[in-house]
Amino acid sequence: MTVSFPRGDLADAAAGLRVEYAGSVYAAEEIARGAAYRLISPTADAGFHPTDRVGGQWHRFVHVTEISAVHGERPDPGSRTGAGGHGGALVRNTLDAPLMAPLTRTTTWSDVHQLSQAQVRAGEPAIAGIRRTATIARGTRMMKVLSGRQAAGFLRGWSPAGFCYREYDIAHLRTPTDLTLLRTDGDAGRDSLDVAYALRWRAIDPVDYEIPAGPAYQGLVTMPPRDRIGPPVLGTGFTPSDRHLIPEFVTANFTDVPLSANAALLAYTPDGAELVLYTFQPEQRGWIRMAGPQWRHLLDGIPEISSDQEYLRTADVAQPSQLVGGYHGQYYEAVADPPDDFRILSMTRAARYPIETMARRLRFTTWRQARCQVLRQETGWSRLRLCHPTPEAVAGLGAQCYERGVYEVWAPTAEITDEGPTDLPYEL
Structure with a gap:
């Protein structure tokens, strides 16, 4: 077994945190409450990249499920499974269950990955049982990777909707290049690779999220390329990737979900640093700037946003x-x-x-037999979002795709069957 102990000034490494990965032991830094680790090496081991953050040494990011043992972790009673320091793997995040798969000599992890990447037609639930093991609980940290344009939209009052991920599942994707995989907009490749943006919030209740698989999502699975943005929806509940196995979620019926207190707008730099740009304070109804002057340049990729301002929601902006x-x-x-x-x-x-x-509380309606959420209403017109898009509904309504899976259209208010405000209750 190779033991790699760098001479960097990394806080966790200085505290003696070591992890075992691929037969070697590395000094490490814990990320996302133990969902992933930054491994540090003095040499260019396979998969490692140079970094200036730890004294010019080499690093890579690894998910906790790839770590076979943790040694010398900081005490944190009641927050771990296994016995780190005695060969146990550390999982400080107790809200999120890892993805579980029944592997055998004939069914390997590569086989599971291959199944997850095969577009599923109705009646082919080969991987559904595995996908259901990744669940959301009340308080689970959710994330949505954003373009600069989308980040500007959230500062001006958007709410989360559409495809999103658990922080636990994507904690090892820390650089703009890696996070491009999770973009839902049509701007991927246009933004600078010097920074990536993301929104992080906590789930209010698991009923607000669905797995994009099964009959209700066959319309997205069969959506032709000309009518979609971003990668195809596979119908397996996993995001398309030739390397990673990442469970994806959608907000229920593609509706907006309210932001939880202290939601954060984040920036990621090429060396894997995560920086909080803004936090959402509901009592102030807006985003409070957190980035210091040395990080204001990270806001340059957000169009029409001033780095010297905070963004408060005005009372006349109706929330869907x-x-x-x-x-x-x-x-x-x-x-x-x-x-x-x-x-x-x-x-x-x-x-x-x-x-x-x-x-x-939100508003549903039906227009030309399509179930929709009412986003806003203006004189004689209503802005609608399709709850379950299909190729037929998109063509018949003239709906446009604004990000992966999200289809919206203006409709004459006189033609819609407005059901009025609907309260979807939570259990407290």
Whole structure:
């Protein structure tokens, strides 16, 4: 066994954290609460890249499931499985279950990966059981990789919708080049590779997310290339990749989900550094800048955004999805700080009462037999998003694809069957 101990100033390495990977032991830094590790080597081992962050040595990012043992991790009672230092693998994130597959001598991990990349037709659930082992719990950290244009949209009031991932599953993808794989827009390859952007929030409830597989998603599986943006939807619940096995999710019915408190807009640099640019504060209804002056240049890739401003949502901007809570028989706009804190939205701390019931309020409609979410309404017209796009519905409605899986269209308000506000309840 090769032992590689660098002389860098890495904090975790200095604390004695070592991990065993591919038959070697490396000094390491824990990432995303133990979902991945940065491995440090003084030599150019296979898969390692040079970096200036750790004294000009070599590093690579590895998911925790590829680590066979952890030695000398920092004490953190109740947050690990296994016994690090005695050959156990560290998993500090207790909310997220890893993907599980029944491997045998005849069924290898390569076989599972091959199954995940084969476009699935209706009635072919060969990999469905494996995919269902990756689940979302209340408080699971979710992520959506963004282009600069999309990042600007969130600063101006967008809510998460469409394809997204658990942070646990993509924690080892840390560079702009790696994160390009997860882009959902049509701008991939146009933005600078000096920075990548992402949105991170916590799931309010697992009912807000679905696996993009099964009969309800056959329309996306069969969508012709001319009518889609981004990679095809395989119908397996995994993102297309010739190397990685990454479970993907979509927001239920492609509807917007409310942002949780302290959601973050992130930037990733070519050396794998993660930087928080803004955090979302619901009481202020906006994004508070966190990046110091030395990192303001990372905002240059976000069009029409000033690095000297914070972005607050104005009261006249209607949200297509809103969190509401019941308190003493009355309903109020609510704030979610999962997994345990749900309260009335109020600028005054004394009025932030814990709510007794909670629901997500949005509007559905039907137009030409297609189920849609109402995003906004203007004089005589309604902006709609298709809940389950099919090639026939896209062609019949003239809907346009704005990002992977997200199809929207303007419709005459007089022609739609508006169902009014719908409350989708959560269990507290």
